[in-house]
Amino acid sequence: MRAPFAATAVAVAGLLSEHKALLNRALPNAPEGYVPTEVDCPTNRPSIRSAAKLSPHESSWLKSRREKTKPALKDFFGHVKIKDFDAAGYIDRTASDSPDLPNIGIAVSGGGYRALMTGAGALHAFDSRTENSTATGQLGGLLQSATYLAGLSGGGWLVGSVYLNNFTTISSLQTTGEGDVWQFENTIFEGPDDDSLQLFDSIDYFKNIEKAVSAKEDAGFNTSITDYWGRALAYQMINATDGGIDYTWSSIAEIEAFKSGDMPLPVLVADGRFPGELAISTNTTVFEFTPWEFGTYDPTIYGFAPLKYVGTKFVGGSIPKDEKCVRGYDNAGFIMGTSSSLFNQAFLKVKDSDSIPSFLKKGLLNILGGIGEDDDDIAVYTPNPFYQYRPESDPNSHQKELDVVDGGEDLQNLPLHPLIQPERHVDVIFAVDASADTTYSWPNGTALIASYERSLNKTGIANGTAFPAIPDANTFVNNGLNAQPTFFGCDSSNQTSATPLIVYLPNSPYTSFGNWSTFEPKYTNSDRDNSIINAHNMVTMGNGTRDADWPTCVGCAILSRSFDRTKTKVPEACTQCFDKYCWDGKTNTTAPAEYAPATVLGGKTSAGSLAGPTAWTGMVAAAVALFALV
Numbered sequence: 087m088r089a090p091f092a093a094t095a096v097a098v099a100g101l102l103s104e105h106k107a108l109l110n111r112a113l114p115n116a117p118e119g120y121v122p123t124e125v126d127c128p129t130n131r132p133s134i135r136s137a138a139k140l141s142p143h144e145s146s147w148l149k150s151r152r153e154k155t156k157p158a159l160k161d162f163f164g165h166v167k168i169k170d171f172d173a174a175g176y177i178d179r180t181a182s183d184s185p186d187l188p189n190i191g192i193a194v195s196g197g198g199y200r201a202l203m204t205g206a207g208a209l210h211a212f213d214s215r216t217e218n219s220t221a222t223g224q225l226g227g228l229l230q231s232a233t234y235l236a237g238l239s240g241g242g243w244l245v246g247s248v249y250l251n252n253f254t255t256i257s258s259l260q261t262t263g264e265g266d267v268w269q270f271e272n273t274i275f276e277g278p279d280d281d282s283l284q285l286f287d288s289i290d291y292f293k294n295i296e297k298a299v300s301a302k303e304d305a306g307f308n309t310s311i312t313d314y315w316g317r318a319l320a321y322q323m324i325n326a327t328d329g330g331i332d333y334t335w336s337s338i339a340e341i342e343a344f345k346s347g348d349m350p351l352p353v354l355v356a357d358g359r360f361p362g363e364l365a366i367s368t369n370t371t372v373f374e375f376t377p378w379e380f381g382t383y384d385p386t387i388y389g390f391a392p393l394k395y396v397g398t399k400f401v402g403g404s405i406p407k408d409e410k411c412v413r414g415y416d417n418a419g420f421i422m423g424t425s426s427s428l429f430n431q432a433f434l435k436v437k438d439s440d441s442i443p444s445f446l447k448k449g450l451l452n453i454l455g456g457i458g459e460d461d462d463d464i465a466v467y468t469p470n471p472f473y474q475y476r477p478e479s480d481p482n483s484h485q486k487e488l489d490v491v492d493g494g495e496d497l498q499n500l501p502l503h504p505l506i507q508p509e510r511h512v513d514v515i516f517a518v519d520a521s522a523d524t525t526y527s528w529p530n531g532t533a534l535i536a537s538y539e540r541s542l543n544k545t546g547i548a549n550g551t552a553f554p555a556i557p558d559a560n561t562f563v564n565n566g567l568n569a570q571p572t573f574f575g576c577d578s579s580n581q582t583s584a585t586p587l588i589v590y591l592p593n594s595p596y597t598s599f600g601n602w603s604t605f606e607p608k609y610t611n612s613d614r615d616n617s618i619i620n621a622h623n624m625v626t627m628g629n630g631t632r633d634a635d636w637p638t639c640v641g642c643a644i645l646s647r648s649f650d651r652t653k654t655k656v657p658e659a660c661t662q663c664f665d666k667y668c669w670d671g672k673t674n675t676t677a678p679a680e681y682a683p684a685t686v687l688g689g690k691t692s693a694g695s696l697a698g699p700t701a702w703t704g705m706v707a708a709a710v711a712l713f714a715l716v
């Protein structure tokens with residue numbers, strides 16, 4: 087049970103001692119809770135940097151990280167064997183500062199709680215700290231071997247929840263009882279449990295959220311629905327008093343274990359949106375949040391702001407002499423909320439929903455209508471850090487406000503953009519896709535297709551990125567590319583520029599159905615746990631029961647690009663893997679029948695039936711009703 091919201095003397099005392107205990111985590115470091123606050127600028131005044139190179143922070147961090155991924159890879163190949171090839175020895179012989187060392191990225195798609203749970207199952211399987219995960223058939227240690235972990239929307243909640251809770255394990259997040267974090271039995275519009283009546287608690291919870299957002303507004307900062315949303319989300323994802331109100335995303339860079347390279351680099355993705363635009367085009371600017379920076383490699387802005395100082399007035403890339411610095415804008419919940427701000431889509435749905443009571447609908451439409459008129463149905467970043475930074479190519483450069491939306495709204499529902507940047511040299515991406523592309527909320531490759539198509543505009547938005555060839559969505563279903571793991575871009579000689587090899591891990595039913603509706607707000611602990619184990623089974627192919635060679639094939643995917651660079655003869659076991667798992671270039675574009683897979687390993691538990699867009703609008707309506715009460 088977490089601390090009650092009422093700020094009694096006891097709670098305040100508890101808060102202070104908790105702060106002391108958490109000092110070595112260095113996470114709750116916002117100067118004034120939720121409110122962005124003026125501070126003196128450091129002597130070396132923060133500025134916007136060009137995206138031509140990696141962040142100097144990232145470059146120096148990578149040295150520490152590679153010192154850690156090398157032994158982790160060696161351990162991984164201690165239990166994942168490649169027949170007639172000494173993979174552990176190959177890693178051992180590769181220096182940690184050599185570009186030949188495999189460079190791994192993991193990407194977790196959007197898709198609300200479905201994506202969070204599917205991604206959680208993948209991390210559960212990849213984490214060597216998970217019980218038995220280094221046994222035969224298992225993939226434990228892949229997380230420890232990875233350089234990057236990217237999340238978007240629901241996948242971003244997962245990444246945030248893991249990092250903001252001191253890089254905790256999935257098993258510790260899904261406990262039931264004392265200190266439990268992922269309480270999805272209460273919707274985000276009810277708030278976490280307290281000792282007293284739920285309605286009373288909810289009102290208190292909403293009052294707290296309202297208070298924080300108004301304080302930001304009163305301090306002169308524009309707010310949007312994302313401020314409410316992000317605050318609410320934080321109560322579910324961050325294990326600290328008052329939903330971790332003083333946790334910032336940039337504070338992740340202060341965690342000792344992060345600094346010494348003990349964990350991958352977390353990256354969240356969000357999309358840019360031009361003022362007045364409701365549908366997002368596929369060539370919109372894609373932003374990323376690392377613990378150090380917020381910005382984009384896209385040619386529009388092609389720049390990065392120091393995340394810790396977002397909220398400061400930058401003009402043309404620097405801070406005018408008379409301006410002070412602002413800190414605390416990058417509240418961790420707000421950043422997770424930004425990546426998942428589906429509210430303009432909810433707005434479009436509510437308008438034509440006839441399933442919610444008319445009195446609620448009227449109030450709701452008033453609020454949402456007002457928001458729509460003000461272009462406030464998004465995450466508003468004012469001041470725009472990129473104001474007058476690149477007027478020749480940024481259509482938003484003259485705006486004092488920067489509008490940012492859910493990272494999946496451009497259909498690139500997998501956060502691959504940060505991982506295909508040439509400067510990062512990623513060799514292999516484990517792409518965990520829990521997108522709801524089909525009628526029954528299964529993925530059919532749409533996210534990969536969007537990234538592939540975007541990469542084709544070589545002179546425009548792609549700006550130096552490349553992506554392996556990806557077939558159409560019908561082919562995914564007809565040829566079973568979404569029914570088991572599939573590799574794309576295996577043959578690097580079939581590509582004109584270097585691309586990572588993509589290991590596509592589509593959400594599939596193994597022991598239970600993890601195809602929950604994106605808008606399903608409520609999960610019992612057993613549904614949550616079944617979905618997590620199902621995804622563990624999905625990425626390990628049932629711990630190798632569906633194919634005993636699968637762990638070997640994962641090992642081959644990791645080493646493939648490194649083999650090319652070192653001109654190592656591909657082991658026969660790997661050739662067999664590539665024959666089995668690489669997309670063969672064939673297509674079948676005829677419209678398939680409705681995709682309705684049965685469980686691979688014969689589980690029976692079906693995903694909830696009452697889910698649907700109405701659950702979402704109902705949830706928003708409930709929130710509005712509660713706001714009316716407080």
Ligand SMILES: *[C@@H]1O[C@H](CO)[C@@H](O)[C@H](O)[C@H]1NC(C)=O
Binds near residue numbers: 107108110
């Ligand atoms: C965070 O995790 C590290 C590594 O497991 C541990 O040493 C440290 O004590 C943890 N810090 C807190 C505040 O729990």
Ligand SMILES: *[C@@H]1O[C@H](CO)[C@@H](O)[C@H](O)[C@H]1NC(C)=O
Binds near residue numbers: 217218
């Ligand atoms: C781990 O493996 C041991 C031995 O096979 C088994 O008894 C135990 O239940 C396993 N634990 C989990 C969490 O699967």
Ligand SMILES: *[C@@H]1O[C@H](CO)[C@@H](O)[C@H](O)[C@H]1NC(C)=O
Binds near residue numbers: 251254259266267
């Ligand atoms: C959440 O906080 C409680 C109380 O501080 C602690 O006992 C528990 O281990 C924490 N859980 C995680 C996953 O960090």
Ligand SMILES: *[C@@H]1O[C@H](CO)[C@@H](O)[C@H](O)[C@H]1NC(C)=O
Binds near residue numbers: 307460461462466468
């Ligand atoms: C942002 O705040 C300023 C000053 O309060 C106000 O003039 C402007 O209309 C606000 N913008 C939005 C989108 O609310």
Ligand SMILES: *[C@@H]1O[C@H](CO)[C@@H](O)[C@H](O)[C@H]1NC(C)=O
Binds near residue numbers: 367369386546547
């Ligand atoms: C995006 O694509 C549209 C055409 O589809 C084009 O009009 C527009 O200029 C493009 N924007 C950018 C930033 O490339």
Ligand SMILES: *[C@@H]1O[C@H](CO)[C@@H](O)[C@H](O)[C@H]1NC(C)=O
Binds near residue numbers: 384385386388479549
């Ligand atoms: C990416 O865009 C920037 C800004 O427009 C440009 O300077 C750079 O040359 C582009 N990079 C590539 C590889 O096209």
Ligand SMILES: *[C@@H]1O[C@H](CO)[C@@H](O)[C@H](O)[C@H]1NC(C)=O
Binds near residue numbers: 545547
């Ligand atoms: C490619 O990018 C250019 C420059 O941004 C844009 O004008 C053009 O419309 C884009 N082409 C396509 C097919 O989107």
Ligand SMILES: *[C@@H]1O[C@H](CO)[C@@H](O)[C@H](O)[C@H]1NC(C)=O
Binds near residue numbers: 218219628629631687
């Ligand atoms: C695979 O391993 C996990 C973790 O040990 C376990 O929970 C799961 O039941 C196993 N799956 C199968 C199909 O045995």
Ligand SMILES: *[C@@H]1O[C@H](CO)[C@@H](O)[C@H](O)[C@H]1NC(C)=O
Binds near residue numbers: 555556575669670671
């Ligand atoms: C090889 O490259 C061509 C051209 O990009 C593409 O059409 C084809 O699908 C690729 N083949 C495979 C197997 O990726």
Ligand SMILES: *[C@@H]1O[C@H](CO)[C@@H](O)[C@H](O)[C@H]1NC(C)=O
Binds near residue numbers: 526694697
């Ligand atoms: C999940 O998929 C199965 C078929 O694979 C379907 O019968 C079921 O209705 C789906 N559940 C949801 C919530 O879409």
